[in-house]
Amino acid sequence: MDFSLTDEQRMLADTLERLIADRVAPEQRRALLEAPAGERSALWQTFAELGLLHMPFAEQVGGLGGDGTDLMLIMQALGRGLVPEAYLAGLVLPGDLLARLGDAGQRKRWLAPLLEGEHQLALAWQEGDARYDAHGIATTACREGDGWRLDGDKQLVLNAASAIALLVTARLDDGRLGLFVVPADAAGLSRRDYRTIDDQSASNLALEAVSLSADACLSADAANALDATLALGRAALCAEAVGTMEVACEQTLDYLKERQQFGTPLSRFQSLQHRMVDMHLHLEQARSMAILAATSLDRPAAERDYRLAAAKAYCGEAARFVAEQAIQLHGGMGMTDECHVSHYAKHLVMFDHYLGDCDHHLEHVSDQLETAA
Amino acid sequence: MNLTYSAEEQAFRREVRGFLATSLPDDIRERVRLGRRLSADDHLRWQTILGERGWLAANWPEEHGGPGWGPVQRHIFDEECAAAHAPTVVPFGVNMVAPVIMTFGSEAQQRHYLPRILANRDWWCQGYSEPGAGSDLASLKTRAVRDGDHYVVTGQKTWTTLGQHANMMFCLVRTDPDARKQAGISFLLIDMASPGITVRPIITLEGAHEVNEVFLDEVRVPVANRIGEEGQGWTCAKFLLTHERTGIAGLGHAKQALRHLKSLATRVQHRGRPLLELASFRQRVVKAELELMALEVTNLRVIAAARDGGAPGAESSLLKVRGSELRQELSDLTRRALGPAALPFFPDFLHGDGELDDPALAESASSAAQYFNRRKLSIYGGANEIQKSIVAKTILGM
Numbered sequence: 136m137d138f139s140l141t142d143e144q145r146m147l148a149d150t151l152e153r154l155i156a157d158r159v160a161p162e163q164r165r166a167l168l169e170a171p172a173g174e175r176s177a178l179w180q181t182f183a184e185l186g187l188l189h190m191p192f193a194e195q196v197g198g199l200g201g202d203g204t205d206l207m208l209i210m211q212a213l214g215r216g217l218v219p220e221a222y223l224a225g226l227v228l229p230g231d232l233l234a235r236l237g238d239a240g241q242r243k244r245w246l247a248p249l250l251e252g253e254h255q256l257a258l259a260w261q262e263g264d265a266r267y268d269a270h271g272i273a274t275t276a277c278r279e280g281d282g283w284r285l286d287g288d289k290q291l292v293l294n295a296a297s298a299i300a301l302l303v304t305a306r307l308d309d310g311r312l313g314l315f316v317v318p319a320d321a322a323g324l325s326r327r328d329y330r331t332i333d334d335q336s337a338s339n340l341a342l343e344a345v346s347l348s349a350d351a352c353l354s355a356d357a358a359n360a361l362d363a364t365l366a367l368g369r370a371a372l373c374a375e376a377v378g379t380m381e382v383a384c385e386q387t388l389d390y391l392k393e394r395q396q397f398g399t400p401l402s403r404f405q406s407l408q409h410r411m412v413d414m415h416l417h418l419e420q421a422r423s424m425a426i427l428a429a430t431s432l433d434r435p436a437a438e439r440d441y442r443l444a445a446a447k448a449y450c451g452e453a454a455r456f457v458a459e460q461a462i463q464l465h466g467g468m469g470m471t472d473e474c475h476v477s478h479y480a481k482h483l484v485m486f487d488h489y490l491g492d493c494d495h496h497l498e499h500v501s502d503q504l505e506t507a508a
Numbered sequence: 509m510n511l512t513y514s515a516e517e518q519a520f521r522r523e524v525r526g527f528l529a530t531s532l533p534d535d536i537r538e539r540v541r542l543g544r545r546l547s548a549d550d551h552l553r554w555q556t557i558l559g560e561r562g563w564l565a566a567n568w569p570e571e572h573g574g575p576g577w578g579p580v581q582r583h584i585f586d587e588e589c590a591a592a593h594a595p596t597v598v599p600f601g602v603n604m605v606a607p608v609i610m611t612f613g614s615e616a617q618q619r620h621y622l623p624r625i626l627a628n629r630d631w632w633c634q635g636y637s638e639p640g641a642g643s644d645l646a647s648l649k650t651r652a653v654r655d656g657d658h659y660v661v662t663g664q665k666t667w668t669t670l671g672q673h674a675n676m677m678f679c680l681v682r683t684d685p686d687a688r689k690q691a692g693i694s695f696l697l698i699d700m701a702s703p704g705i706t707v708r709p710i711i712t713l714e715g716a717h718e719v720n721e722v723f724l725d726e727v728r729v730p731v732a733n734r735i736g737e738e739g740q741g742w743t744c745a746k747f748l749l750t751h752e753r754t755g756i757a758g759l760g761h762a763k764q765a766l767r768h769l770k771s772l773a774t775r776v777q778h779r780g781r782p783l784l785e786l787a788s789f790r791q792r793v794v795k796a797e798l799e800l801m802a803l804e805v806t807n808l809r810v811i812a813a814a815r816d817g818g819a820p821g822a823e824s825s826l827l828k829v830r831g832s833e834l835r836q837e838l839s840d841l842t843r844r845a846l847g848p849a850a851l852p853f854f855p856d857f858l859h860g861d862g863e864l865d866d867p868a869l870a871e872s873a874s875s876a877a878q879y880f881n882r883r884k885l886s887i888y889g890g891a892n893e894i895q896k897s898i899v900a901k902t903i904l905g906m
């Protein structure tokens with residue numbers, strides 16, 4: 136049992152913290168958010184120089200071989216800055232699937248430039264009727280000559296507007312789940328772009344008779360790999376939420392100390408002290424769950440998914456509690472766009488809507504309750 | 509004891525329902541249903557229709573042109589309005605300043621202002637809070653210095669709801685800086701067109717322009733615009749706050765939200781079954797159902813007590829706390845029920861006149877924004893922490 140970080144990990148965390156404090160202060164963040172989609176930002180360039188784009192990938196595929204803890208540290212730092220870069224959606228998730236499923240040619244074409252920061256990708260796994268279920272999808276892939284033909288609709292594809300290609304899940308004739316690389320300019324692919332309420336760039340996709348060559352198929356049986364990648368994504372999201380919760384708690388504590396009413400700082404009111412302690416408790420419990428998640432990624436799938444479901448559900452509730460109290464304790468200020476804490480709060484509440492919400496994951500835990508180790 | 513509505517009350521409910529079915533304009537109903545912002549004109553159109561029917565000033569006595577309803581009828585009316593997706597009447601004139609003018613205003617003030625409110629000729633806003641005076645309202649600093657038959661008012665108000673549409677503001681000002689905190693405060697009616705007034709928008713976290721900052725720089729206000737005596741402002745303010753809090757349980761809205769939630773969670777599918785069958789989700793809906801049942805009876809108890817004489821007292825604080833918590837919980841569940849569909853954000857559609865060509869996106873567009881907007885329920889009108897302090901002090905004697 137060891138909760139300590141290696142020297143390299145501590146350095147990574149420090150570097151990131153400094154970088155984000157310097158480059159993603161709230162005023163700069165707004166400019167980053169307004170940058171046109173698809174343009175490589177200076178920040179992404181710096182990520183590339185620091186090796187962050189190589190970090191979460193195995194050495195065999197050209198990465199630096201970082202583990203769950205490394206990814207946790209990166210995500211936590213990104214969460215602290217509410218960094219508007221699609222590190223998870225544009226790099227980690229699609230990259231992880233390419234690393235797991237791609238052959239040498241596919242990796243050379245899509246993964247290598249991804250790691251070099253030359254392009255970004257996106258993962259289209261979610262569909263309206265399937266809610267948070269990655270397997271119950273209706274998009275189909277049929278054989279067409281040597282290649283494939285895809286039809287269906289995808290929802291909430293994060294980073295699609297900046298992606299050179301999309302990794303799309305589709306049901307094959309034999310019932311298995313296939314994974315395909317669809318170039319962003321493929322005929323028959325259309326996009327509706329929008330922002331989410333917590334400022335992520337996302338799109339709904341329609342695929343109508345999209346023709347793909349044979350080498351667009353990454354796998355005709357991608358279900359297990361997809362589960363592993365989504366588990367990784369959930370661990371990353373939990374870590375990110377912990378970073379965001381940290382800042383929401385810090386800002387609230389600072390505000391309570393600084394804001395005076397009735398001739399005394401709010402921090403002197405016992406009911407608010409207790410509430411602040413509750414926020415802190417939720418943060419620390421969520422941090423524990425995020426650590427458990429990050430260190431469970433190499434476990435057997437059943438155990439991994441049980442822990443990840445537990446962590447995601449737990450962090451979802453904790454994040455919402457912290458967000459709601461952060462707003463409440465800021466009073467009217469917490470309701471404003473101008474006050475930074477509201478942006479943190481929005482992201483924390485909407486955390487639950489990415490990669491499965493509490494109810495989705497609680498059901499999994501509940502189903503496995505007796506058998507889980 | 510008997511908790512059923514009388515035959516007359518049931519007939520009244522049918523009458524209100526019939527009126528709403530025929531008189532509420534479809535475009536307004538649809539905007540409210542979809543959680544879209546109403547324009548000043550939308551509000552005025554609806555309030556004019558209500559005024560013509562004699563139902564705008566639901567809580568006014570007949571002598572001032574109200575319908576003369578008792579609390580039970582008002583409760584039925586609110587409930588039916590929420591169920592029909594009617595806009596909430598902008599409360600600052602009809603429900604806030606009017607009772608103050610009726611109770612503390614001179615006859616001349618009553619004759620001047622009350623008919624204008626009934627005729628929708630004035631749009632009022634509430635100038636209480638200041639940057640430094642929120643929960644501790646009595647520490648407000650906006651100064652009013654007497655100069656002949658005028659006050660010269662300088663200071664800043666904030667969080668002024670819909671102040672961008674208002675032509676009148678009722679305002680708490682400090683007329684005596686040396687008196688004890690509460691004793692130096694007076695209640696002034698200020699014409700928003702007066703020189704020296706600047707209104708600046710505050711954008712809330714869901715992107716709406718609902719509140720404002722109001723700057724007052726040597727604004728000249730006739731002494732005749734003071735309600736009550738100089739230094740009596742705090743009495744008016746407190747009187748008004750209890751009125752503000754009664755409606756704040758928002759029972760009609762809570763009922764409508766729960767109905768919507770149940771129907772939504774029956775339609776939304778989770779692994780091929782209605783979401784409402786998912787145990788953890790269902791349990792929270794069940795809890796909300798019970799809370800609402802209890803709150804409805806508590807509300808009726810407070811209403812009945814008010815009907816039998818006596819203004820709503822500290823009980824209204826209980827209603828406010830529970831009512832706001834329940835409505836926040838329902839907005840949370842609605843957002844969750846929509847799942848991924850709650851994420852897309854279309855500010856031009858919600859807060860402006862931008863249209864969405866996809867009806868499914870339009871149906872779910874407002875849920876997350878509404879959830880964030882509803883956080884205000886536990887902050888304004890006296891934050892819930894403050895309400896609990898009131899209950900501790902006045903009901904429990906702690």
Ligand SMILES: Cc1cc2nc3c(=O)[nH]c(=O)nc-3n(C[C@H](O)[C@H](O)[C@H](O)COP(=O)(O)OP(=O)(O)OC[C@H]3O[C@@H](n4cnc5c(N)ncnc54)[C@H](O)[C@@H]3O)c2cc1C
Nearest residue numbers: 463466467634636637642643667668669884888889891893
């Ligand atoms: C959407 C919206 C609309 C509004 N509209 C209007 C309007 O039209 N006109 C108007 O005048 N005002 C309006 N308000 C202002 C509202 O009344 C104030 O926000 C409210 O009184 C709280 O004050 P504050 O924001 O300064 O918070 P603060 O008073 O700074 O409080 C911050 C937090 O500390 C808590 N707190 C404060 N004191 C204590 C204590 N003694 N014990 C325990 N906890 C405490 C509060 O409960 C709150 O959680 C509006 C506010 C909002 C959000």
